Amino acid sequence: xxxxxxxxxxxxxxxxxxxxxxxxxxxxxxxxxxxxxxxxxxxxxxxxxxxxxxxxxxxxxxxxxxxxxxxxxxxxxxxxxxxxxxxxxxxxxxxxxxxxxxxxxxxxxxxxxxxxxxxxxxxxxxxxxxxxxxxxxxxxxxxxxxxxxxxxxxxxxxxxxxxxxxxxxxxxxxxxxxxxxxxxxxxxxxxxxxxxxxxxxxxxxxxxxxxxxxxxxxxxxxxxxxxxxxxxxxxxxxxxxxxxxxxxxxxxxxxxxxxxxx
Numbered sequence: 001x002x003x004x005x006x007x008x009x010x011x012x013x014x015x016x017x018x019x020x021x022x023x024x025x026x027x028x029x030x031x032x033x034x035x036x037x038x039x040x041x042x043x044x045x046x047x048x049x050x051x052x053x054x055x056x057x058x059x060x061x062x063x064x065x066x067x068x069x070x071x072x073x074x075x076x077x078x079x080x081x082x083x084x085x086x087x088x089x090x091x092x093x094x095x096x097x098x099x100x101x102x103x104x105x106x107x108x109x110x111x112x113x114x115x116x117x118x119x120x121x122x123x124x125x126x127x128x129x130x131x132x133x134x135x136x137x138x139x140x141x142x143x144x145x146x147x148x149x150x151x152x153x154x155x156x157x158x159x160x161x162x163x164x165x166x167x168x169x170x171x172x173x174x175x176x177x178x179x180x181x182x183x184x185x186x187x188x189x190x191x192x193x194x195x196x197x198x199x200x201x202x203x204x205x206x207x208x209x210x211x212x213x214x215x216x217x218x219x220x221x222x223x224x225x226x227x228x229x230x231x232x233x234x235x236x237x238x239x240x241x242x243x244x245x246x247x248x249x250x251x252x253x254x255x256x257x258x259x260x261x262x
Contacts, residue, residue, distance in 0.1 A: 024088030029246050032077040032225045077249040078230025104232035105170040109189040112164045117153040120183040124148040124176045139178045141186045149173040150183040158259030193223035227252050
């Protein structure tokens with residue numbers, strides 16, 4: 001690997017930009033709600049994988065192999081690391097398994113935490129394993145779950161249209177499904193716009209059925225997607241340190257700018 005140089009109705013747009021690239025790897029900034037790869041057998045919507053494949057079509061014809069090293073939920077924006085060769089994919093995959101890849105997120109949450117920094121050490125499992133769940137993918141904190149640890153630090157507290165919101169810098173030490181969203185809700189500060197772990201999970205069920213967020217839902221959610229942004233990643237491999245940072249996503253930045261900082 002070479003040296004890194006850091007640096008209403010929901011409409012899906014094939015939106016991503018290159019953050020950095022080198023021999024056998026690429027870092028991109030994924031927009032939301034762009035899905036990473038086709039899901040449920042569907043091939044009729046744009047995906048990050050499809051967009052990168054078209055961008056690298058010449059390289060792929062000449063032997064490049066594309067692999068996603070980390071994945072983000074549809075509604076999570078930010079950094080995605082890809083390998084463009086088998087050897088680099090193996091190298092980065094081992095680094096992920098050894099937890100040598102550090103990931104940082106920005107999260108806009110409801111309320112003003114009483115703490116400035118907190119470590120949430122709360123195991124997580126799929127809710128349907130222990131009780132009835134209307135949403136198959138929904139996770140929950142449970143003593144029988146897998147070890148899950150998340151560090152959170154308050155960056156800014158604002159008031160937007162009479163609603164108290166806070167910007168958090170988040171560092172997950174483990175990588176469970178929906179971990180940051182579950183832990184944020186667990187400590188009483190769900191992520192803005194989260195339809196599963198936020199105000200009411202019925203919002204998610206209504207949205208899945210209709211594909212539309214009505215005015216009442218938007219008044220509660222404030223955003224049409226959950227306000228989680230993968231803003232940084234770092235790792236050391238092959239004796240080289242990589243450190244990538246990107247700015248806060250525009251929709252989250254715009255919501256913050258509508259508020260009064262306290």
